[in-house]
Amino acid sequence: MHFCTKDVFPELEEVKKEHFASMSSIVSHDPALLDKKAIRILEIGVGTGVNFAHYPEGSHLVVVDPNPHFKSYFEENRKSFPHLQVEDFVVTTGDRMEAVKDESVDVVVVTLVLCSLPSETIQATLKEIQRVLVPGGKFYFMEHIVEFDLKKYWWRRKLQHVFTHWIPVWPFIFDGCCLDRDTLPVIQQAGFSSVHAQKYYAPIPSMFYEPERSNMKGIATK
Numbered sequence: 001m002h003f004c005t006k007d008v009f010p011e012l013e014e015v016k017k018e019h020f021a022s023m024s025s026i027v028s029h030d031p032a033l034l035d036k037k038a039i040r041i042l043e044i045g046v047g048t049g050v051n052f053a054h055y056p057e058g059s060h061l062v063v064v065d066p067n068p069h070f071k072s073y074f075e076e077n078r079k080s081f082p083h084l085q086v087e088d089f090v091v092t093t094g095d096r097m098e099a100v101k102d103e104s105v106d107v108v109v110v111t112l113v114l115c116s117l118p119s120e121t122i123q124a125t126l127k128e129i130q131r132v133l134v135p136g137g138k139f140y141f142m143e144h145i146v147e148f149d150l151k152k153y154w155w156r157r158k159l160q161h162v163f164t165h166w167i168p169v170w171p172f173i174f175d176g177c178c179l180d181r182d183t184l185p186v187i188q189q190a191g192f193s194s195v196h197a198q199k200y201y202a203p204i205p206s207m208f209y210e211p212e213r214s215n216m217k218g219i220a221t222k
């Protein structure tokens with residue numbers, strides 16, 4: 001995963017920059033952070049920490065990942081982002097976040113994670129996100145999803161099916177990643193007060209990632 005995420009695609013970083021921009025206007029519910037004009041962000045499935053560059057100055061981070069081997073890459077990477085304060089790295093899954101208190105984070109971030117969760121835990125993970133968010137808190141998500149324009153890109157839909165089920169190279173290489181998940185309706189039906197989302201094609205200049213080009217991003221409010 002470190003090998004795959006160390007290459008930064010400038011076009012994709014622009015999409016992320018725009019997506020996360022509104023975070024800088026969020027006001028914390030924690031009086032201590034409010035004084036410092038900071039917010040608390042929980043990132044689930046943080047991996048090596050590829051979103052650090054997009055978090056507002058002074059953000060406090062709580063991060064969750066079930067794979068403890070990411071910790072050393074994460075620690076190395078965070079040295080380049082002294083504007084962030086990491087409060088905790090919790091080794092657990094998104095559906096078992098007992099270590100994170102109720103209504104304790106202003107923002108939850110998930111990028112390229114719902115594709116890898118065991119499918120039966122996606123709803124439980126979304127419930128946990130709602131539990132830990134403060135009232136009115138925001139859930140930022142960016143995920144690759146099943147191809148949505150079958151007329152034009154039927155061949156991508158086929159590739160996604162083949163590489164996930166017939167010759168499951170994607171789950172094998174990318175730690176359980178499924179190419180053919182339709183996770184936007186699941187978020188829309190999870191009980192958030194609003195969900196603003198859009199589907200788009202990720203600007204990744206690499207043929208290798210062609211099966212992952214169909215994406216969605218959005219912000220849900222508790």
Ligand SMILES: C[S@@+](CC[C@H](N)C(=O)[O-])C[C@H]1O[C@@H](n2cnc3c(N)ncnc32)[C@H](O)[C@@H]1O
Binds near residue numbers: 112
């Ligand atoms: C494809 S990587 C994405 C990493 C990073 N978020 C990114 O945008 O590049 C998927 C991440 O989800 C984590 N993950 C897998 N199963 C998980 C679960 N049940 N709960 C939370 N994170 C999980 C993996 O360990 C990995 O760090």
